[in-house]
Amino acid sequence: MDSGVLKRLRETRCLSQKQVADAVGTDVYTVCKWESGKRGISPYYRKKLCEFFAVSAEELGFVDAKKEDDVKRRDVLKTMSIVAVPTLLKFKSFDLEWFEKEARILWKLHYAQSAHEAIPEITEYIQILELIYSEATNNLKRHMSGTLCSLCRLAATIYRDQGLFDLALTYANQGIKYARANGPDEYSLQLLAASQYTRGVVNHAWGSMGKDVRHGHILFERAKIQDACTNFEQAAKTAGPLLKGIVYLELSRAKAQMARSPQERAEALSLLEAAEPFTNIKGNDDYYDQIMLYGDIKGIDKNRLHLGRAKTYLALGLPEKVIDELNCCQATHLRRRGWSQIFYVQALLQLGDKRSAIQLATQALLDCREAGSISHLARMNEIYKELKDQFPQDIEVIRLGKLLAEVFPDTR
Numbered sequence: 001m002d003s004g005v006l007k008r009l010r011e012t013r014c015l016s017q018k019q020v021a022d023a024v025g026t027d028v029y030t031v032c033k034w035e036s037g038k039r040g041i042s043p044y045y046r047k048k049l050c051e052f053f054a055v056s057a058e059e060l061g062f063v064d065a066k067k068e069d070d071v072k073r074r075d076v077l078k079t080m081s082i083v084a085v086p087t088l089l090k091f092k093s094f095d096l097e098w099f100e101k102e103a104r105i106l107w108k109l110h111y112a113q114s115a116h117e118a119i120p121e122i123t124e125y126i127q128i129l130e131l132i133y134s135e136a137t138n139n140l141k142r143h144m145s146g147t148l149c150s151l152c153r154l155a156a157t158i159y160r161d162q163g164l165f166d167l168a169l170t171y172a173n174q175g176i177k178y179a180r181a182n183g184p185d186e187y188s189l190q191l192l193a194a195s196q197y198t199r200g201v202v203n204h205a206w207g208s209m210g211k212d213v214r215h216g217h218i219l220f221e222r223a224k225i226q227d228a229c230t231n232f233e234q235a236a237k238t239a240g241p242l243l244k245g246i247v248y249l250e251l252s253r254a255k256a257q258m259a260r261s262p263q264e265r266a267e268a269l270s271l272l273e274a275a276e277p278f279t280n281i282k283g284n285d286d287y288y289d290q291i292m293l294y295g296d297i298k299g300i301d302k303n304r305l306h307l308g309r310a311k312t313y314l315a316l317g318l319p320e321k322v323i324d325e326l327n328c329c330q331a332t333h334l335r336r337r338g339w340s341q342i343f344y345v346q347a348l349l350q351l352g353d354k355r356s357a358i359q360l361a362t363q364a365l366l367d368c369r370e371a372g373s374i375s376h377l378a379r380m381n382e383i384y385k386e387l388k389d390q391f392p393q394d395i396e397v398i399r400l401g402k403l404l405a406e407v408f409p410d411t412r
Contacts, residue, residue: 005061007035009053018409024048027162027374028406030117042117096147099125103150104288110154111297119158126151126174142183149178149191150292153198163213163374165206172199187293193239194295197247200231204254209375216381216408222258229254235295242290242299245278249300249308256315265316272309279305303329307336310343314350322347338367338376345383358387358396365403377407 010020017031024045034041041049050057106122109115115122126148133144152175159168172195179195182188203224210219232251239247252271259265279300283290287297300308306329313321326344341364348357361383368376384400391397 004035006031006049009055009060010035013053016409017406020049020052023052028409032406040117042120045117045120096143099129099147099151103147103154106154107150107288107291110157115154116158116162119155122151122155122158126155126171141181145178145181146191146292149175149182149195152178153195156198156202160202160205161373161375163209163378165202165209165211165213168202169199169206172202175199189238190240190243190293193235193237193243194291194293196231196235197239197243197250197295200228200235200247200250203231204228204250205375207254208257209378213378214374216378216404218378218382220257225254225258229258240294241278241281242283242294243296245275245281245300246294246296246304248272248275248278249305249311252308253311253315256312259316268312268316272312275300275308276305304336307340307343310340310347314343314346317350319347319350322350338364338370338373341367342376342379342383349383349386354387354390357383358391358394358400361387362396362400362403365400369403369407374407377404380404381408 010017017028017035021028021031025048026045046057046060050060053060102121102125106115106118109118129144129148129151133141133148136144152171156168156170156172156175159165159171175195175198176192179188179192182191207221207224207226207228208218210217210221212219229251232247232254236244236247236251248271252268252275255264255271256268259268279302281299283294283299291297306325310322310325310329313319313325322343326340326347329340341360345357345361345364348354348360361380365377365380368380380400381404384397384404387394387397388401
């Protein structure tokens with residue numbers, strides 16, 4: 001596709017990038033990437049754009065999007081081994097290899113950068129597998145439950161990043177359902193613990209951000225934080241060593257956010273101590289098995305321990321400790337680097353060092369925007385509002401506002 005076609009069509013109709021984004025169900029940043037040619041457009045969004053502009057795929061500069069969809073669906077259906085009976089399709093055998101490979105690729109994409117644009121494909125895979133799962137039996141059903149659990153958890157993770165917490169929680173609950181269906185053995189117990197952890201992370205994000213996060217506003221919802229604590233406590237019961245330490249770190253932060261008494265603060269700090277013995281435990285060599293059983297691409301290393309401590313200390317209002325921990329932390333991937341920079345800026349603001357906060361804020365925003373996390377960006381929006389009140393004429397603050405206005409048009 002000629003990247004200029006979409007922009008010309010939008011401008012000809014006097015539409016903003018925000019109006020296009022809202023119409024097709026994405027964000028302004030993604031539309032900007034499409035128009036600049038820095039990001040391809042999936043078949044799902046091609047179809048949405050054609051419907052919105054009331055033009056053919058060829059007029060928008062695409063090959064026939066419907067034809068691509070049909071070819072793709074035929075390729076998927078080729079992986080199915082189906083025996084038909086007169087009134088009902090019975091699936092006696094089924095080759096899951098294609099779907100499992102897709103799940104592996106998509107999880108790797110999620111950790112490397114962003115799998116947000118793949119969400120239509122992920123949900124379509126879930127729908128196809130659920131159709132067959134309802135008729136499957138014995139070992140086929142058990143194997144399918146693992147793949148469905150994986151895809152549901154990935155969908156929950158992506159929707160959480162997008163601030164669509166209702167959808168995220170729906171898929172997280174489905175992930176737990178399929179984990180339970182996988183069986184009563186040790187592997188299945190680990191799968192269940194990882195799925196409960198995923199639900200906890202969704203509830204935690206919901207409670208920390210609130211449902212208006214997609215408009216750049218943060219609202220603390222205590223009940224959801226309590227739900228997250230319950231989920232983490234459930235996960236800790238059967239979690240293996242690699243996941244247990246992660247759960248303790250997340251539970252520590254959630255407890256700190258709700259702490260109202262010295263005893264509750266002490267409980268949050270004790271969970272940090274409980275997490276430390278699980279540092280640097282060797283995980284599974286296969287990254288996908290690691291994600292499936294332990295909820296993340298790896299367990300706790302020293303960097304993650306420092307970052308987890310920083311989160312809890314920030315929630316407890318201990319900014320000096322936050323900075324000490326972050327100075328020892330080297331975030332290894334984009335999403336985590338963006339988070340650590342946000343925590344650093346928030347700690348500087350708690351210390352009253354707004355000038356230093358301004359210097360770091362723009363880079364934090366750029367990393368968060370590249371990761372495609374609405375939750376991260378909403379937190380940056382709150383930081384910007386605080387900086388703008390005190391430094392309305394500062395060049396860096398003005399630049400920060402312009403960047404955020406591309407995502408949240410009512411920011412400026």
